[in-house]
Amino acid sequence: MTRCRRWWIAAGLFAAGFAGCHTAPGPEVEAARLASLHKIYDDLHGRLEKAVAEDALAKRVFADRGQVVVAIRSGLIEELAGTVAQRYLDRVSIDLTSVEASDEGAIHTNTFLGKMKVGEWAVDIDIADLRISLEAGKPKVSLRADDRVEVELPVDVKESEGRIGIHFSWNSKSLANLVCKDFDLTRDLRGRVLPQQHVLSGALRIGSAGDSFTLTPVFPDRKIPLKVDLTPSSWAAVEAALRTQNTADRCGTLIKPDNLVARLRELAAKGVRVGIPESVFRVARLPAHLEQAVKIGDRTVDLTVKSEGLMVLPQLLWTSASAHVRELAPPAP
Amino acid sequence: MTAAVLTLGAIWLLFKRKEPPLVSVSETLLVRQTQELGRLIAAAEQKSLFDFGGILVVVDQALVQDLLRSVTPLEGDVGGGFHVRVESAETSFADGLAIVRLDGKASVAGKAASADVSVYGAIDVVELDSTSGVMKCRVSVFGVDAAHADMLGVDEPVRRLTEALTQGGLALLLGSIEVPVRIENRLSIPALESHRLRIASVDLRLQVAVEDVNVLGGKLWVRVKAAIGPSPAAEQRRP
Numbered sequence: 001m002t003r004c005r006r007w008w009i010a011a012g013l014f015a016a017g018f019a020g021c022h023t024a025p026g027p028e029v030e031a032a033r034l035a036s037l038h039k040i041y042d043d044l045h046g047r048l049e050k051a052v053a054e055d056a057l058a059k060r061v062f063a064d065r066g067q068v069v070v071a072i073r074s075g076l077i078e079e080l081a082g083t084v085a086q087r088y089l090d091r092v093s094i095d096l097t098s099v100e101a102s103d104e105g106a107i108h109t110n111t112f113l114g115k116m117k118v119g120e121w122a123v124d125i126d127i128a129d130l131r132i133s134l135e136a137g138k139p140k141v142s143l144r145a146d147d148r149v150e151v152e153l154p155v156d157v158k159e160s161e162g163r164i165g166i167h168f169s170w171n172s173k174s175l176a177n178l179v180c181k182d183f184d185l186t187r188d189l190r191g192r193v194l195p196q197q198h199v200l201s202g203a204l205r206i207g208s209a210g211d212s213f214t215l216t217p218v219f220p221d222r223k224i225p226l227k228v229d230l231t232p233s234s235w236a237a238v239e240a241a242l243r244t245q246n247t248a249d250r251c252g253t254l255i256k257p258d259n260l261v262a263r264l265r266e267l268a269a270k271g272v273r274v275g276i277p278e279s280v281f282r283v284a285r286l287p288a289h290l291e292q293a294v295k296i297g298d299r300t301v302d303l304t305v306k307s308e309g310l311m312v313l314p315q316l317l318w319t320s321a322s323a324h325v326r327e328l329a330p331p332a333p
Numbered sequence: 334m335t336a337a338v339l340t341l342g343a344i345w346l347l348f349k350r351k352e353p354p355l356v357s358v359s360e361t362l363l364v365r366q367t368q369e370l371g372r373l374i375a376a377a378e379q380k381s382l383f384d385f386g387g388i389l390v391v392v393d394q395a396l397v398q399d400l401l402r403s404v405t406p407l408e409g410d411v412g413g414g415f416h417v418r419v420e421s422a423e424t425s426f427a428d429g430l431a432i433v434r435l436d437g438k439a440s441v442a443g444k445a446a447s448a449d450v451s452v453y454g455a456i457d458v459v460e461l462d463s464t465s466g467v468m469k470c471r472v473s474v475f476g477v478d479a480a481h482a483d484m485l486g487v488d489e490p491v492r493r494l495t496e497a498l499t500q501g502g503l504a505l506l507l508g509s510i511e512v513p514v515r516i517e518n519r520l521s522i523p524a525l526e527s528h529r530l531r532i533a534s535v536d537l538r539l540q541v542a543v544e545d546v547n548v549l550g551g552k553l554w555v556r557v558k559a560a561i562g563p564s565p566a567a568e569q570r571r572p
Contacts, residue, residue, distance in 0.1 A: 037363055044370035045428055051377035052550060058383055061391050062550060068514060069391040076387050076559055080520065083561055084537060088522055091533035277530055287517040287539055287559075288388060291467060296404045297508025305513055323396055323513050325403040 066308040066320025070288050074143040074315045077286075081149040081204050081215055082141040084284050089136040089155060089200070092280060096132060096162075096193075096226075101125045101272040105263065106173075107256075119172045123264060125228075125272065130162030132193050132226070145312050148203040149215065157196050157226065164191030164230065166238065170245070185241045189234035198224045200276075204284075206317060208310050211290045213319065217281035225271030238264065290321050302326040358453050358476035362432070365455070365475065369429020373549060382547065387559035390468060392512045394426040394551045397456075397470075400510060401433065411502030414442045414487075415494050417450065419506065431456035431548045433472050435507075439479065439494055441487055448490070451478040452498060456510075459546045459555050466517040466541070468555065469509045474498040516541050516557055538562035 052058045061069055104122040108115050137154035144150055168185040202219030230238065242257035290305045308320040376382040383389075401422035408418035419437040426432070433454045440447040454472040461468055474495065482490040498506075518541050524534035544558040 034360065034363075037360075037367065041363055041367045041370065041428075044367060044374060047374050048370055048377065048428070048549065051374065051382065055377075055383050057389075058550070061552065061554075067393040067396040068512070069389070070514060071385075071389040071391075073385065073387060079561060080537070084520060084522070084535060087535045087537065088532070093531040095529045097529075279525065279527070279530060280532065282522060282525070284520065284522055287466070287520050287541070289515040289517070291511070291513035291515050294400065294467070294511035294513050295508075296400055296510050297407075297506075299404045301400055301403050303513055321513075325399050 060313075060318075064308065064320045065322065067322050068290065068305075069318070069320040070290075071319075072286070072288065072317040074312075074317065077143050077149060077206075077317050078141040080286065081151065082139045084215070085139050085141075085151055085153050085204070086136045088282075088284075089134055089153060089280075092134040094132050094134070094274075094277065094280075096127045096130045096274060099127045099272065099274055101267070103263070103267045117173050119170055121171070121260065122169050123267070124167045125267075126165040126167070127191075127272075128163040128165050128188065130160065130164065130191065130193065132160055133158040137197075143312060143317070144203075147206045147310065147312050148218070149206065150203050151201070153200045155198050155200055155224075157193060157198065157224075159193060159195040161190060161192040161231070164189050164228070164234075168238075168242070183245055185245070187234075187237055187241055189237060190231040191228055191234065192231065194227045194229055196227050200224075206286075206310065206312070208307050208319065209283075209285075211292055211305060213286040213288060213310070213317075215284045215286065217283070219276075219281055222276045222278065222281075223273045224276065226274040227271045228268050230268070235261065235265075290323075358451075358478050361476050362430070362453065366428040366430055369548070373429050373547060376547070383554070385544075385556045387541075387544075388516060388557040390512075390514050390516075390555040390557060392468075392514070392553045392555070394424040394431070394553070397426075397431075397433075397510060397512065397553070398422060398424040400512075401435075401507075406437070407506060408437075409506050410442070411494075411497050411506055412500060413493050413497030413502070415497050415502070416440050416442060417452070417494075417498075417502070417506060419452075426548045426551050426553055429548050431470075431553050439482075439490075441490075446484045448482045448484050449480045450482075450494065452503065453477070454503060456546075456548075456553065459543050459553070461516055461518075461541060461543060461557070466515045467511050468514045468516065468543075469511045470553075471509050472503060472507060474503050512553075516559070518562075 057071075102122065102124045104120065106117050106120045109118050135156045135158060137156065139151050139153040142150050166187050166189055170183050172182055200219060201221070202217060204215040205218050207214050207216060239257055239261050242260055290307075291303070292305055293300055293302045295301070302325075303323045304326045305321050305323045308322055310317075310319040312318070373382060401424065405422055406418055406420050408416065411417050417437060417439045419435045421436045423434045423436075424432065425434070433456065435452040435454070437450060437452075438447040439450040452474060453476040454474045456470040457473045458471040459468065477491055477495045477498065479491050479494065482494075487493060518539050520535075520537040520539065522535040525532040538561070539559055540562045541557055541559045543555055545556040547554040
């Protein structure tokens with residue numbers, strides 16, 4: 001129908017309307033009025049069908065076998081995933097008790113026989129009582145085509161203090177073994193976790209678990225190098241302990257306490273690799289669900305809801321389900 | 334623009350009279366669909382018909398029909414002295430109207446006679462239950478067809494039955510129709526407390542509401558607006 005013709009029909013309708021204000025319409029007028037209405041309806045219906053047929057989202061809905069389609073914009077998923085990750089990891093406190101780290105090395109010296117290994121040292125650090133608190137920053141989040149929301153979350157570790165046990169051992173080798181005794185030192189010291197930031201990189205895998213959509217954390221590398229330090233008085237205690245071995249029969253001079261303390265400081269600065277417990281990473285459910293039963297008035301109808309698929313499309317999370325009436329629950333007494 | 338003029342013409346044509354006649358159900362339906370089509374086409378021309386920002390839920394008419402049929406027969410008093418028994422239901426979601434047709438019998442209290450009736454309604458409200466978040470629809474009556482209604486033995490039986498159903502009668506009989514989709518207004522992860530780990534609970538409040546409903550192609554298209562709400566005081570960072 002041309003635009004001009006539609007205008008004429010509209011004008012005709014108005015004219016017919018005015019005429020009807022003064023006289024009761026006869027059957028012919030009624031028939032003509034209905035015929036005009038049908039024409040208008042047919043024209044509009046055709047135009048709508050054309051518009052719908054050209055729309056990509058509508059085409060996808062009509063091609064879907066599901067009786068219920070739920071589509072969620074990627075922007076909303078990203079906002080939810082990011083906010084949940086941030087708020088969740090913003091208030092985490094982890095007890096590091098029993099976290100261990102170790103280092104070892106060998107000391108060589110020049111002798112008249114050439115360069116000779118005089119001994120091996122080992123240090124074991126055992127956190128006795130230290131708790132860290134995490135605060136999360138603003139995450140970078142992006143929905144990927146493989147049903148995953150990639151997350152990069154900066155996490156601030158707050159400064160905290162506690163007890164750290166250090167065990168140092170010296171094992172003399174070769175000729176030094178003849179004159180130098182092995183020794184062990186164990187000290188209970190005050191240590192602290194330095195304020196620091198790490199970035200946790202991983203993903204939230206989108207899935208469907210029965211009637212709900214889930215975000216399952218996938219963080220393969222859960223270890224962070226936690227920078228720790230001893231209090232100044234504790235460093236002094238370590239150094240003093242090593243110097244107590246600086247006697248002729250214990251070969252403390254070979255060990256060179258200053259050098260060893262410097263090595264321990266390097267170890268602390270490098271960080272103790274601490275694994276964030278797996279139980280931190282828990283499944284979250286998206287707020288859209290499919291129901292297995294609905295109410296029609298006061299009657300409950302049980303359904304069999306079967307997922308027809310879950311996929312990430314450009315800018316969309318798309319899921320659909322077929323639902324069949326299983327049985328009508330008996331009315332409430 | 335032309336669509337709007339045509340629609341206005343159609344509305345004028347129907348409602349121009351001084352004395353409102355008893356308009357047939359099919360004509361009422363035609364006028365309402367024409368109105369709705371005008372609105373849908375205007376939205377399509379502005380590319381906003383299928384545009385949504387948060388969540389889109391599409392429900393097929395066959396599912397709603399199955400749900401309605403599962404509760405038939407359905408009977409009860411609908412007011413005005415009428416008693417209605419619904420024996421079957423049909424749905425047709427097209428051209429802007431989600432039509433629900435309920436076929437059955439109507440009778441008047443104290444009288445044995447009954448008449449076959451078809452109640453035409455349309456889903457005109459789609460909302461999320463404020464507590465459960467379940468999506469539910471309400472049906473409004475826009476017309477009743479009755480064969481041999483004069484057998485009911487009351488004056489203007491169709492008009493009176495229509496009034497009774499419109500004024501709460503259908504709600505008494507049918508109530509609201511839930512569809513199997515729930516959109517919650519919160520996302521929660523419970524707290525975790527163990528020897529090694531302490532994690533506070535997360536309770537993310539969401540502002541969710543049905544924003545718009547379109548009906549076409551045998552489906553109900555429900556746009557749901559969803560946004561993260563402000564954090565409650567307990568959600569704030571620790572001091």
